[in-house]
Amino acid sequence: MVERRLLLHAGMPKTGTSALQAAFARNERLLEAAGVHHPEGGAHRRALRGKVTAGNAGPLTPWLRGGDEPSRDEVATWLDDLLGQTPAGADRVLISSETCFYAVVERATALRELLAERGCGLEALVLVRDAVPWTVSTYGQHVQRLGHAGSLAQWVEQFRHVYADWRTRLTTLREVLGPESLTVLHYDSHRADLVGHVFAEVLGVPTATPPRQDAPVNRTLGAREVAWMREVNASIDDVDRARGVGNVLLKGEPLVGDVPLRAGRAEAARIAELAEPHVAWVNDTFFHGGPVLGTGLDAAADADVDTAASVTLGDDERAALGLAVHLAERLPRGSGVDAEVAELRGRLQEERRRRRAAERRLRRVEVEDPDTSTPDEPSPGRWRAALRRRR
Structure with missing residues (x-):
């Protein structure tokens, strides 16, 4: 038997x-x-x-x-x-x-x-x-679920x-x-x-009967979503309430135009420095010394910018997140916090779509008639300045 x-x-x-x-x-x-x-x-x-x-x-x-x-x-x-x-x-x-x-x-x-x-x-x-x-993904998880409000570089040292x-x-x-x-x-x-x-x-399942796989599970937050969560975590002392905001972000579709969370060259080099001896041990112990597990430094070598730290939130986003924090702090757990935050998330998405549409209209005006403006009508340059102020 x-x-x-x-x-x-x-x-x-x-x-x-x-x-x-x-x-x-x-x-x-x-x-x-x-x-x-x-x-x-x-x-x-x-x-x-x-x-x-x-x-x-x-x-x-x-x-x-x-x-x-x-x-x-x-x-x-x-x-x-x-x-x-x-x-x-x-x-x-x-x-x-x-x-x-x-x-x-x-x-x-x-x-x-x-x-x-x-x-x-x-x-x-x-x-x-x-x-x-692994570090970038784990950092994002700590921001989304454990209340971390610091940068990737700070997380690595901590x-x-x-x-x-x-x-x-x-x-x-x-x-x-x-x-x-x-x-x-x-x-x-x-x-x-x-x-x-x-x-x-x-598990020994025959390849002739492949397993059922559906949509991705537990997607990673994008760089802008992580920036939102850092703002939330810095404002809410209660990790459970902050996590509720993060859960709503995770339930929705990724933000249009958001970019994946990445480490910049300096951050990646520091991670590689700390991890390299332990990566070598794993390879020697489990992969017969072959370079199977890596630091991931080569893949990050072309990343000039640490997206985890480079995102700047607009005034409209900060205002909406401030309201989300206010609701999350005041409403009792198990109430409509998730629904309220989901609505605010939709407003942020709509604001970004409205802004992009306005910028496209502005570019068309400049191409079709770059010199048309009167003393009573704002010039394209003034429109662009107004858009920057709204951000």
Whole structure:
């Protein structure tokens, strides 16, 4: 009889976790046909809709990180229920939560022991990402969800330990599980078809039946949206209320004309400096010394401008965001804050469309009749000056 194993998809954060979790939920029959059981967690409906979730690890997430609650007995009961509900034909049980990446040695060891007592093995899947794009994405997440109001450069110095943490966390999983039970994938190499690669190469789903994939999950905020959120975070002391504004931004379509968040040359070089020794360790340990994981410095070499710091908000945008902050601070949680902020976001979009239309009309006037103006009629130059003042 083949030993049943619990496969723990443990992140890292910002490596397509939400997209994979949505795919796991949407393709459960496909997984079952390959002998993989994906239990439904508390946020299963959100995953089916392509929303951000914490995964299906239940009490395992806080426990693995060393929290006082739940207890070992509660985790053991959860495992009994989990394995008891697993179909007889499934030889793997798929649990996904990126925060399990931060498991401490003692709890990871205890999980392996609890599973062994129940005749079940433990293996893990972790994805790693090039340092510069990972840092930019993580910075955006901290601005959008954790109340960070500083620049990318400030974030890098404040959290400069995160790169060494890669080594700590991967070492924990490798030592507890053994090298043969830890799969490490390079996110950037498989980003174009991450879900397809994981289903085929890790989960054993036949390539003849590709998994269902819908719209992108948990999109990254653009540079202007991050600038908005920094303004909000600087104005609201309550992180939960600020996060509510960020959630509304994330629900909507990307701003027309917005640009991706990027690190400039100086910021990218600093990230590469901090991350390089830990990137080298990952390559030596998991990729046989080959240059698989990178710093991402080469891809950022042509970026003269740090878009995370270069966006300047107009007076109209600041006024609307000021109103959004006012509403978020005054209204009770669970009320219409999201709806109010969504309406304000629409007003900002409309203002930008109106401004672009006015600029197009101005250019047409200048081309068709550049010298037509009377003392009683503003010249095109005056119109342009008026537009600049409105910004």
